[in-house]
Structures are given as C-alpha cells and as structure tokens.
Amino acid sequence: MNQKLILDFENKIDCEVPMTMDTIPLSKESSFSQWQQEIPKEYFNLTSEEINYKINTAKKKLGDNVIILGHHYQREDVIKFADQIGDSYALSLYAARNHKTPFIIFCGVHFMAEAADILSSNSQHILLPNLEAGCSLADMANKPDVGSAWNQLTKQFKEKYKIIPITYINSPATLKAFCGENDGIVCTSSNADKVIKWAFEKGDKVFFFPDQHLGRNTSHKLGIKDESIALWDWRKKENKLGGNTITQIEKSKVILWDGFCSVHQRFTISQINQARIQYPKIQIVVHPECSSEVANASDAVGSTAFIADYVSNAPNNSIIGIGTEINLVSRLAKENPNKKVFCLDSVVCPCSTMYRVHPAYLLWILESLLDKKIVNKISVDDDTKKFAKIALERMIEVS
Numbered sequence: 001m002n003q004k005l006i007l008d009f010e011n012k013i014d015c016e017v018p019m020t021m022d023t024i025p026l027s028k029e030s031s032f033s034q035w036q037q038e039i040p041k042e043y044f045n046l047t048s049e050e051i052n053y054k055i056n057t058a059k060k061k062l063g064d065n066v067i068i069l070g071h072h073y074q075r076e077d078v079i080k081f082a083d084q085i086g087d088s089y090a091l092s093l094y095a096a097r098n099h100k101t102p103f104i105i106f107c108g109v110h111f112m113a114e115a116a117d118i119l120s121s122n123s124q125h126i127l128l129p130n131l132e133a134g135c136s137l138a139d140m141a142n143k144p145d146v147g148s149a150w151n152q153l154t155k156q157f158k159e160k161y162k163i164i165p166i167t168y169i170n171s172p173a174t175l176k177a178f179c180g181e182n183d184g185i186v187c188t189s190s191n192a193d194k195v196i197k198w199a200f201e202k203g204d205k206v207f208f209f210p211d212q213h214l215g216r217n218t219s220h221k222l223g224i225k226d227e228s229i230a231l232w233d234w235r236k237k238e239n240k241l242g243g244n245t246i247t248q249i250e251k252s253k254v255i256l257w258d259g260f261c262s263v264h265q266r267f268t269i270s271q272i273n274q275a276r277i278q279y280p281k282i283q284i285v286v287h288p289e290c291s292s293e294v295a296n297a298s299d300a301v302g303s304t305a306f307i308a309d310y311v312s313n314a315p316n317n318s319i320i321g322i323g324t325e326i327n328l329v330s331r332l333a334k335e336n337p338n339k340k341v342f343c344l345d346s347v348v349c350p351c352s353t354m355y356r357v358h359p360a361y362l363l364w365i366l367e368s369l370l371d372k373k374i375v376n377k378i379s380v381d382d383d384t385k386k387f388a389k390i391a392l393e394r395m396i397e398v399s
C-alpha cells in the first residue's frame with residue numbers, strides 16, 4: 001500500500017494556526033475498535049490542538065501538491081480543513097476537471113474516492129483517510145447479485161424490451177462498470193431525473209440500483225405511477241425475478257433494487273406532523289433517499305446541494321425542518337443564524353461510516369506524504385475503470 005514518492009517539499013515552515021477544541025483523541029472515539037487500526041500509535045492520543053496545528057502545518061508544507069475534498073456529511077472537525085466542499089456530484093466533477101493536483105485526499109466514503117480515481121488522470125493519486133469509511137447503501141448491491149438479476153431480466157424480456165441499467169453514484173466501481181458495459185449510466189441525487197429521462201430515450205425500461213427511494217421519488221417526479229414500478233428483492237433465490245411475476249415486470253417501467261440508506265430511512269411522517277404542529281409556518285425539505293411517504297409530505301425534496309441552497313435562499317426568520325444527515329444540518333444552522341434550522345429526527349444518527357474519517361487519519365495521510373509515502377491510495381483496476389468511466393462520463397454529459 002505504501003510507496004516512495006519523489007517530491008520536493010519545503011522543510012521549513014512558519015504558520016499561524018486556527019485552533020478549535022472539538023476533537024476527541026482517536027483512541028477515545030467509542031467506535032475506534034471497528035475502524036482502520038494500522039495507523040501509527042503516535043496518532044492515537046493527539047489532542048485537538050495538536051491535530052489542528054499539525055494538519056495546518058502539513059497542509060502548508062505540501063502546498064499545491066495536495067487538495068482536500070470534503071463531502072457535506074463530513075464531521076465539522078474534518079470539513080474545516082477541506083479546500084472544496086460539495087456533494088458527490090460536485091466533488092466527482094471537480095476530480096474530472098482538476099488534472100493538476102497530484103494528491104487528492106477525499107474526506108468522504110469509499111465509493112466517492114473510487115469515482116474520483118476513475119475520473120482523475122493516471123498521474124493523480126486519490127487517498128481516503130480511513131479505508132473503513134464505506135457506505136451501507138453502496139454495500140447493498142454487488143456485481144454477482146446485480147449480474148444475476150440482469151441475466152434473469154434479459155433472458156426473459158430481451159426480445160421485447162430494451163432495459164437500461166442505472167446505478168446511483170453510491171455504488172461500487174464494479175457496478176458503474178457494469179452500467180458502462182451495458183449501455184447504462186450513473187446518476188446522483190442532483191441529476192437522477194435527467195438521467196432517467198435520458199434512459200427512456202434509449203430504452204423501454206429502467207433497472208435502477210441500489211437505492212429504491214431515490215429511484216421511486218424520481219420516478220414519481222417524472223409522472224411514473226407506483227403501478228409501473230417493481231421492487232426487486234435481491235435476497236430471493238435465482239430465477240424468482242426478485243419476487244415479481246412476469247406480468248409485474250411486463251407492466252413496469254422502472255425496476256428498483258431493494259436497497260436503502262440507513263440514515264435517510266430514519267425520517268418518518270410522524271416527525272413531519274409533529275414539526276408542523278409545533279411550528280405551523282415550518283418548511284420541510286428532505287433528501288430523495290427518504291421514503292416516498294416522507295418525500296410526499298414535505299414541501300421540497302432535493303440533493304444535499306439543493307437543501308443547502310434552499311436554506312440559504314429562505315428569508316430571515318424562516319423555520320426549516322430538514323431530513324438529511326446531521327452534520328450538514330448542523331452546519332446549515334450555524335451558517336444561517338437568522339433562521340431556525342433543525343433536523344427532523346430528534347434522536348439523530350450521523351452517517352456512521354462517514355464519521356470514521358477522524359482528523360487524526362487526515363493528519364496521518366498528510367504527514368505520510370511529507371515523508372514521501374503514499375498511504376490509503378484508492379486504485380480501481382484498469383478494466384473496471386474503463387467501463388465505469390464511460391458510465392460516469394455519460395452522466396456528466398447528460399447533466
């Protein structure tokens with residue numbers, strides 16, 4: 001995993017360092033035992049001040065050789081070091097367009113770093129601070145299961161219908177490659193409507209994975225009714241059409257994989273009802289990974305970028321209840337002090353996998369680069385990269 005680097009960094013530095021007292025030492029994080037352990041012991045007990053100082057110092061020394069990307073859901077004590085903040089679409093576009101910076105540190109989860117590796121140039125290195133930072137939604141679909149479903153669908157229906165596979169960007173590179181190889185495409189929550197429209201220009205049916213809720217909410221937005229949507233239960237054995245009859249698939253325009261995000265599935269109608277009773281003038285905005293019942297009961301539905309714009313464009317004194325990950329909601333509340341902004345789920349859980357990027361891991365990556373070592377490099381193999389890139393570039397063209 002570690003490689004020697006040939007880089008010429010300055011050895012001396014004089015920097016002023018902003019301090020923030022909000023980081024618990026890595027060894028005291030309650031879930032640390034499940035996180036990537038092969039990090040040198042010297043990083044385990046660093047205080048918040050030490051980590052802040054060292055990260056700022058390392059960043060200054062590395063200069064233009066490094067850029068740090070931060071997903072909106074990242075914890076505050078990591079996002080403050082990001083040079084670019086965005087959702088997975090914005091950050092993958094950034095990786096596709098910036099072919100200069102040799103080291104891109106992706107403070108996000110595994111599939112995002114893979115997408116950046118696919119879209120960046122061969123001379124760039126994508127580094128993920130903690131290799132255990134995955135996505136439970138992305139883990140709900142894999143190549144063997146999707147391949148088996150695809151074989152059943154094409155065997156049964158290929159004479160009558162052209163089926164277009166669409167994978168949400170929250171998926172492994174192998175599924176992006178699968179779509180690239182089979183006339184399909186990738187989407188994000190920012191562009192799923194455009195992508196599904198594109199698919200219906202190319203074919204008769206859409207096979208959408210892994211997030212059923214994004215697929216269903218977007219289908220509804222495009223006027224596709226529930227009668228024309230099938231749910232594919234990937235736990236069913238071979239040749240069971242995912243629990244559907246031939247007639248059900250025949251009359252479906254969209255076939256959805258039975259996957260979901262554990263964070264967004266927590267939002268409920270009763271939370272929305274309670275918020276409306278408490279604040280009659282409230283506006284409710286939720287992410288499309290929430291269920292369609294929750295989306296239908298809200299005033300607006302959109303991606304993380306959409307939610308951020310919605311809050312910043314709302315007039316002062318607005319009351320806004322949000323259905324998405326708590327780190328983004330807290331940040332929006334802080335950035336909009338003249339509005340009341342809160343998370344609909346009072347017992348909020350952050351994205352626990354995203355949370356694994358403790359700043360001590362970021363520091364380890366940066367200081368390793370100063371030592372001319374690359375750690376936690378994300379490399380997608382060439383074959384997968386070739387086809388995954390086709391599917392991602394189709395998406396960028398459509399958006």
Ligand code: SF4
Nearest residue numbers: 135136137261263351
């Ligand atoms: S919030 Fe949900 S979809 Fe997003 S990274 Fe976390 S688990 Fe995955």
